[in-house]
Amino acid sequence: SDISNTYLNIGNIFSSGKKYQKALDYYFIALEMDKKSDDKDAIANVLGNIGFVYKMQGDELLEAGEQTKAYGKFNLSMEYIDQAMEIELSTGNNYSLAHSYLQISNIYFSKKDYAKTEEFSRKAYEIAKELNAVIRLRDATLSLYTVNKIKGSYNEALKMYEEYIIYRDKIMNEGTALKLVQQEYNYKYKQKTEADSLRIAKEKEVSDARIATQEAQLERGQAIRLALFGGSALLLVFAVFMFNRFRITKKQNRVIEHQKKLVEKKNKEVLDSINYAKHLQKAILATPQE
Numbered sequence: 001s002d003i004s005n006t007y008l009n010i011g012n013i014f015s016s017g018k019k020y021q022k023a024l025d026y027y028f029i030a031l032e033m034d035k036k037s038d039d040k041d042a043i044a045n046v047l048g049n050i051g052f053v054y055k056m057q058g059d060e061l062l063e064a065g066e067q068t069k070a071y072g073k074f075n076l077s078m079e080y081i082d083q084a085m086e087i088e089l090s091t092g093n094n095y096s097l098a099h100s101y102l103q104i105s106n107i108y109f110s111k112k113d114y115a116k117t118e119e120f121s122r123k124a125y126e127i128a129k130e131l132n133a134v135i136r137l138r139d140a141t142l143s144l145y146t147v148n149k150i151k152g153s154y155n156e157a158l159k160m161y162e163e164y165i166i167y168r169d170k171i172m173n174e175g176t177a178l179k180l181v182q183q184e185y186n187y188k189y190k191q192k193t194e195a196d197s198l199r200i201a202k203e204k205e206v207s208d209a210r211i212a213t214q215e216a217q218l219e220r221g222q223a224i225r226l227a228l229f230g231g232s233a234l235l236l237v238f239a240v241f242m243f244n245r246f247r248i249t250k251k252q253n254r255v256i257e258h259q260k261k262l263v264e265k266k267n268k269e270v271l272d273s274i275n276y277a278k279h280l281q282k283a284i285l286a287t288p289q290e
Contacts, residue, residue, distance in 0.1 A: 004033035044087040051081035098127040138167035
């Protein structure tokens with residue numbers, strides 16, 4: 001992001017002024033921001049800068065005669081550069097990978113491990129040759145020249161020195177220098193664009209999945225609401241039905257009760273009539289005959 005780049009650039013200014021601890025403070029802030037945005041190329045770039053600062057701190061300690069502390073800084077430097085290389089290998093950012101190989105070769109050079117110095121310088125040289133990256137070729141040939149001269153491999157040293165002069169002169173040419181800078185930024189822009197495209201595609205995939213999940217949840221929620229509404233409607237219909245049944249049953253009970261009373265009344269009237277007839281018959285039978 002623009003903010004993380006600002007912190008990175010401030011760190012670069014402190015690094016150029018040999019204010020290494022200040023540089024690290026700003027680099028680590030930029031690193032955390034880039035990790036949150038998952039910008040792989042930016043993360044690798046900051047890791048490489050952190051590795052460079054630890055390497056420079058190690059060189060200062062080595063000059064002061066504090067070899068143990070210096071080697072501790074060198075090890076820290078290699079840890080961060082190794083992390084950068086891992087990302088560069090995974091993203092295919094070979095231009096930056098060549099630079100990381102050169103950084104590793106410089107650490108081994110400070111530790112006087114010349115075999116390793118040549119190994120990593122050669123890796124950087126081969127990648128730079130394939131990419132025709134003149135700036136990287138200049139740095140790789142200079143490193144190979146220096147280490148072969150120390151080892152006494154003078155023919156190889158001369159060959160690398162002659163190539164170094166060619167690449168150095170290309171860069172020194174004003175017009176060529178501008179083109180090389182443009183080439184470097186074009187390559188970085190291409191890598192950045194590809195990384196951004198992958199990140200955007202990934203974000204879109206995540207976003208689409210989230211939207212699909214939300215839509216599924218909405219549909220499920222709607223289905224549940226419809227089921228609840230349907231259930232409530234059925235319950236209401238059942239309640240109305242039961243209420244009507246209750247009214248009808250109550251009405252029928254009233255009719256039955258009324259009919260029962262009528263029957264009882266009729267029965268009473270019949271019984272009264274029978275009883276009256278019995279009393280009348282008894283009265284007639286009890287009257288004396290003339």
